[in-house]
Amino acid sequence: MDKKQIQEQRIKGYFIQATKEIIKGEGIRSLNVRNIADKAGYSYATLYNYFKDAKDLIFECVNDFQDECQLHVNDNTGMLPAGPGRIKAVALAYASYFIEYPGIFELFFIEKPYNVAGKQPTLDVIYGFLDKLCNDDWEYCRSNNLFTNAEINIKSAQLRFNVTGMLLLYLNRRYITDYKEFMNNIGEQISAIIDR
Amino acid sequence: MDKKQIQEQRIKGYFIQATKEIIKGEGIRSLNVRNIADKAGYSYATLYNYFKDAKDLIFECVNDFQDECQLHVNDNTGMLPAGPGRIKAVALAYASYFIEYPGIFELFFIEKPYNVAGKQPTLDVIYGFLDKLCNDDWEYCRSNNLFTNAEINIKSAQLRFNVTGMLLLYLNRRYITDYKEFMNNIGEQISAIIDR
DNA sequence: CTAAAATATTGAACTTTGTTCATTTTACAA
DNA sequence: TTGTAAAATGAACAAAGTTCAATATTTTAG
Numbered sequence A, B: 001m002d003k004k005q006i007q008e009q010r011i012k013g014y015f016i017q018a019t020k021e022i023i024k025g026e027g028i029r030s031l032n033v034r035n036i037a038d039k040a041g042y043s044y045a046t047l048y049n050y051f052k053d054a055k056d057l058i059f060e061c062v063n064d065f066q067d068e069c070q071l072h073v074n075d076n077t078g079m080l081p082a083g084p085g086r087i088k089a090v091a092l093a094y095a096s097y098f099i100e101y102p103g104i105f106e107l108f109f110i111e112k113p114y115n116v117a118g119k120q121p122t123l124d125v126i127y128g129f130l131d132k133l134c135n136d137d138w139e140y141c142r143s144n145n146l147f148t149n150a151e152i153n154i155k156s157a158q159l160r161f162n163v164t165g166m167l168l169l170y171l172n173r174r175y176i177t178d179y180k181e182f183m184n185n186i187g188e189q190i191s192a193i194i195d196r
Numbered sequence C: 001c002t003a004a005a006a007t008a009t010t011g012a013a014c015t016t017t018g019t020t021c022a023t024t025t026t027a028c029a030a
Numbered sequence D: 001t002t003g004t005a006a007a008a009t010g011a012a013c014a015a016a017g018t019t020c021a022a023t024a025t026t027t028t029a030g
Helices: A002-025 A033-040 A044-050 A054-059 A061-077 A084-100 A102-110 A116-127 A129-143 A149-171 A179-194 B002-025 B033-040 B044-050 B054-059 B062-077 B084-100 B102-110 B116-127 B129-143 B149-171 B179-194
Strands: none
Touching: A002 A033, A002 A044, A002 A054, A002 A061, A002 A102, A033 A044, A033 A054, A054 A061, A061 A084, A061 A102, A061 A116, A061 A129, A084 A102, A084 A129, A084 A149, A084 A179, A102 A149, A102 B149, A116 A129, A129 A149, A149 A179, A149 B102, A149 B149, A149 B179, A179 B149, B002 B033, B002 B044, B002 B054, B002 B062, B002 B102, B033 B044, B033 B054, B044 B054, B054 B116, B062 B084, B062 B102, B062 B116, B062 B129, B084 B102, B084 B129, B084 B149, B084 B179, B102 B149, B116 B129, B129 B149, B149 B179
């Protein structure tokens, strides 16, 4: 029965791939079961043989997007030396990823899964994602006594909440400015947090 | 033609009142033109004689909710002396308002109006709302040399972004904790910002 | 006061989207 | 080759936003 599982995973993959393309292209708002299925080369009804519902399918994309975001961050910060400077660069790269793909921000932070219990692990990793990206650098700061444990706890939390809030306000047009100015502002905020 | 305008405003008011009740009660997700019209005592089609579309109607609620939130904040902080201590209390009361009415947070920060140009003034006042609530206290800090202008700019921005981010993560279940613990955490964050 | 004109209200109907299910198609083992 | 299990599918339904022609009400002119 192993063949069956391979085939099932492959077809799930087609739907997930189609969903990811639409989220990255037109965004989450123009996502619907019919255009997902079209792009995957199946009928919309077939989708329900592989996923409980549409929410279930789109939350399957979270892990892939996290991997992709991590790559983007590594590409932009991997050459920097560990420490506070790289934390700033990581946070900036993290923000720029979501600005490039607003639909992914919506999926990560705004979309509500119907069945919260089943999706809780996914929601947890979203919450801790930026911390995970900075983990090595926080460890570096700790072991080199650049910050105390208490400082690290405060700073990492401030980074997480501040960046999330800025992105929400910017992407939802409550915070009107252009990209360049926004990146300057978020850089200032990040520096204010890290540099004390 | 003044009578006409009074009548039109009155009927718009019935729809707005109905919408506000549903947002505060069942939340934005169970809001639809048919249950709004039912509660207002009209047909759903009548709604379109008074509002361009459903988005237009629900954004009309923003001002009323801001007034209500301001009252809530004043009730909880009006007796305190102006200054940094009251800024903390205002930010906490502001957060507690949105926690009591998650639907109002969604309306303020997540809901997207189709016609962004027409709604931009509303979006601007949402962005500056917390700053407005704290305005007297920031002025107090400035004139008493408790903080420099630069500090006030940084701190007010940090407060705005940090509180918005925490509320988003908490209300959308990325940040799993109970109400009491959350209020402790947000108090710590606010203190870290204000107390330097 | 009445009839015509203007205005307001309304349900029917259309669109879009998510979902279910009975039916058809396909794959495969005997 | 054929019978059966699995997979794929379109028809159909529900919920929601929106439009519009028809109906009801109000206002106005004679």
